[in-house]
Amino acid sequence: MTNAPLPDGAMQPSSRVFIAGHRGLVGSAICRRLTGAGYDRLLLRTSRELDLTERSAVWEFFRDQRPEYVVLAAAKVGGIHANSKYPVDFIRDNLLIQSNAIDACYEFGVKRLLFLGSSCIYPRLCPQPIREEYLLTGPLEPTNRPYAVAKIAGIEQCWAYNRQYGTKFLAAMPTNLYGPEDNFDLANSHVLPALLRKIATAKATAAAQVEVWGTGTPRREFLYSDDLAEACVFLLQLPAEKLETLLQEDFPPLINIGTGEDIGIRELAELIGRLLEYTGELTFNTAQPDGTPQKLLDVRRMRALGWTARTGLEDGIRRTYAAARDKLQKL
Secondary structure (H helix, E strand, O other): OOOOOOOOOOOOOOOEEEEEOOOOOOHHHHHHHHHHHHOOOOOOOOOOOOOOOOHHHHHHHHHHOOOOOEEEEOOOOOOOOHHHOOOOHHHHHHHHHHHHHEEEEHHHOOOOEEOOOHHHOOOOOOOOOEHHHOOOOOOOOOOHHHHHHHHHHHHHHHHHHHHHOOOOEEEEEOOOOEEEOOOOOOOOOOOOHHHHHHHHHHHHHOEEEEEEEEOOOOOEEEHHHHHHHHHHHHHHHHHHHHHHHHHOOOOOEEEEEEEEEEOEHHHHHHHHHHOOOOOEEEEEOOOOOOOOOOEEEEOOHHHHHHHOOOOOOOHHHHHHHHHHHHHHOOO
């Protein structure tokens, strides 16, 4: 990042910045990015220190700490298994977190809010690549609909505040994420960390086979967590006039963040196997759900603003495995 003066309205190194969810995959990457750039007034709270589902606690925190910029990366997240097993938790907890934090951002005069969602907000059978205007144009993927509905509500809440009160609330929708601080619990992790753990374990135990859920035919796009962190900081530092182009009254304040490239699940498993030098067999359990056939984001709006992802998938997997190797060995 540059040391040149930032434009008016943009987040500055001296700004008070609240990173909600700072210990998660996204939040931790954003903290590393900001700390490395000289931001020394980060406001950080664990879920035990600040329960975002409790409105009175959120109000007290915002009143006392007065954050100027907020990144709402806190959420209840998980893969197909967790979404299917705990639908109430996914819709209830995320609605509470979002509503409390977004309301507080308005009530206490936050200059800019960056609300982070997920590409699962888009219809299951979207044209590819997925453009922002495809939101609410068709049925959602059933396996994660409660989570998706909650995130769509968050986008609508940001949009409503912008229209009614002139706030600067922006919703960023990243594609599938992965990175060093990922969740490798097979009960609720996403596909890439789940495969990384399965294959790492199979190699360590000399297992002859690794089971992959589904047919292996769905295609997914993957973004390295540090690239997302860079994109988030980039958006928070946008000049006011560029931000305004994303906050039009007749369209949700929504922008996709991804790489613009995808890969089949079978090819992904084979790539991880090759990178980890696993020589066993991959088997596909077709009794398990595939989820959405393809999710590839159209990222032309981010590229037009001047940002492009820099970490290739192979390099990102190598870096993730190198950083998480000790953690994987203990699981």
